[in-house]
Every structure is written in C-alpha cells, then in structure tokens.
Amino acid sequence: MRTKKTDEKKSFISEARRAQIVDAAIKTLDEIGYIHASMAQIAKKAEISTALISYHFKDKNDLMDYTLTQLLSDMSSYVLERTQTATTPRDKLRAYIEASIAYHANKPEYNIALIEIVFHARTANNVPYYKLDDDEENPLESELQQILVAGQEKKEFGKFNVLAMASAIRGAIDEYIFNRKLNGSIDPQSYSTELVNLFYRAVLRE
C-alpha cells in the first residue's frame, strides 16, 4: 500500500513551498476569482514559475482541494476554540454564533476564496462541490448539533428538530457572508447580538 498518492512525508522546504503556493492561491482567488485564477496568475502572485506548482501539486484540482482543506481547517479551529471555552449549551451557542460572524468579519478574503472554490470546483464526475453530501463529518456542523442536543438534554432548550434548527442557524450566519447589503448595513457585533437574541427566543424553554 505504499502508493505515491497518499501524503507521504514531505520535506521541510517542500511544505514551505506548498504553503506559499496555497497562500498565493488564496490571494488570487480573492482578487480575481476562480475562473481567472490560472496557474500562471497564481505563479505570478507567488513569484515562481507555473511548472513549479505542477511539481508540488498533481494538477490544478489537487492544489484547489488542498487549499480548500486548509481554509476549512482554519475556520474550524477559530470557531471551535471559542465554543469550547464556554460551558453551558446556552453560552456555547452564543460563542458559536459570535465566533462564526467574527471569523467572516476578520478574514473576509479567506471566505471569498472558500466560496470561489466550493462553487467552481467539481469532481472528476463533474459533480460540483456545493452539491456534495460531505460524507466526512463537518466538525462545525457536528459541534452545533451537539450543542443543541446537549441543551435539550439539560432542559435548557425546549423541543425542536435539531437538524432543522442547526440548519437555520447556519443559514442565518452564512447570510452575513453572501448578502453585501446586510454586510454593509449592520456591523458584525450587532448582527451577532440580533442572531443570538433571535435564536435564544427560538430554542430556550419559556
């Protein structure tokens, strides 16, 4: 099983180069979008030759996949670190919402790059990433559902469909990334506060 496809040990310099290329890819995606983010453009941003990208990544899909996992991992870390400092389900829910909005506010270019990949990249079978049932557990979705379940078990929260409630919360959060009119009209803290109050009314027992 010693295939060359799995991530074997990479040299230090190789990892540094890969990180540099990913960084250039993120910036390029943010600035000119996936369609125009050709190997040549990414190479120019990194000030290297295009062939060097091909040397470190199998092809463009490989680069984009790796960039996507880095972006998802970065966002997950940020949010999960902050939810895990809270103790009660009620406080964890607040931390989850506030951290998610804050991440969007602090690293908008990361989210733009994320969106560009998710809505452009496709599998070998031409299935778009945004249509994929992420078989792998999405840690952010799992965390939110666990918070809601814990809240119900501890009788802090009332009765509701956990999957539906979690989806509504995620949708409300994501709306802040996509809707520029919203983004430009309400600052992140205010929107966080509104969402927390809104969903407290929806989940808390009266």
Next chain:
Amino acid sequence: MRTKKTDEKKSFISEARRAQIVDAAIKTLDEIGYIHASMAQIAKKAEISTALISYHFKDKNDLMDYTLTQLLSDMSSYVLERTQTATTPRDKLRAYIEASIAYHANKPEYNIALIEIVFHARTANNVPYYKLDDDEENPLESELQQILVAGQEKKEFGKFNVLAMASAIRGAIDEYIFNRKLNGSIDPQSYSTELVNLFYRAVLRE
C-alpha cells in the same frame, strides 16, 4: 435615446427563439454547470448552431443576464402570488416561508441554474454577481421586510431588527437549497413547518 442596447420591439419568432435558447441554457447549466456550459454545448442542447445564439444575444454575458432575470422573475412570481393571498402578517410570513421552500422543491433545476449564474458570472469590471449589492430592489427581500414591518406596526410581532430578522429567515430558507444533507434528510413540508414554528417563536409577541 434610441439606442439599440435597450430591448426594442422583438419579432414574435425572435422572442420564441430567445425563449428556446434560454430554456436550453437553463438545462445546460443544470446538467453540466456554468464552466462547461459553452456556447457550443447550449447550441447542441437547443439543436441550433452557435452563431444563432450570437445573433439573438450580444454575447455570452448578455445571454446569462437575460437567463438570470427570467429565473428571478419566475421565482418571485411564484412566491409573491402565494404571499399575497394571505392577509395577516402572521399568515403572510407562513406563506412566504412555505412558498419559498416549495419552489425549491418543485423546480430544483431552476435553482441550480440560478446558483450557477450568480456564482460564476462577473461584470465587465470582474466583480462577481454574488458580491453585487443589488441596487435594484429585490422584490422577494422587499416583500419579506414589509411583512415584518407590518407585523410590528399591527403589534402582532414584537421588537427586533427587521433587516437582521429578514436575513436570518432568508438564510434559513436558502440553506435548504445548498445543504444536500439537509435536503436529503428532511422533506420540504417538514422543514417548512419547523421554520415557521421557529420564526414564530422569534417574532411573535408573547
């Protein structure tokens, strides 16, 4: 001001041909996505030559813009027709949520085509459509905000930030289009019911 850019009178056959091309574009976008939806592929779907598309539309952007307005108009009609039969803000909100989810459930191909355009098309200045503050009033967003305002004025609803609440509702609805795991786990009627109950708890005075 008699420019040729505005939609002058089109002949009957020209309108029919444009509608046929738009239909082929929607099917192509749904089936293979924007990136692979070349003029050649759309022409093949419509069983016409590529040059005929160029004859009826200025360029590919023109075709995609026109297709987008048709899709938005179709969705708006569907939802607005159903909200306007309800009378009280409370019932209008229910109708709005149910109609929005039902539209997604009934015409998934239309929503896929819509997504493909919004997340791929860009202006001449390379600004992606999904980043545009739609200067033009979005009738669906306006309607929802008006429902919420009316509910507060009639004291049916309590106090909350209307823009934030409207965004949360829209985000929760849109989540049903984007999240395949949600889509595959909960049927549209059930999700509608959950959302209605959820947002009733959030907006109604106690």
Next chain:
DNA sequence: CAATAATTTGGTTAATCGATCAAATCATTT
C-alpha cells in the same frame, strides 16, 4: 569534492473557447 537527488525554469503543445463573417436559407412584401 564528487555524485546524486531535489527543486526550478523556460518553452512547447494540444485543446477549447467566444466571437466574427460571408454565404445560404427562409419569410414577407411588392
């Protein structure tokens, strides 16, 4: 220092794309 492996480059290639044009066909009017 010699040799070997890893890294990097410039240049090439084949494929695909949107757009354009002259010519062909069809419909309408005179």
Next chain:
DNA sequence: AAATGATTTGATCGATTAACCAAATTATTG
C-alpha cells in the same frame, strides 16, 4: 416572381488554458 430583410449556418480566427518535458540550478550526501 422579384426583391428585400430577417434568420441561420459552417468555417475560421485569435486568445487562453493546463499539462508536459528537457535542461538548468540548488541542496544533500558519501
């Protein structure tokens, strides 16, 4: 049926792209 304008086609052009390769350069090891 002749003439005119609208519609449609096939063919072609220039531009862009991802991928590839042989050669050059740099780092590592014996």
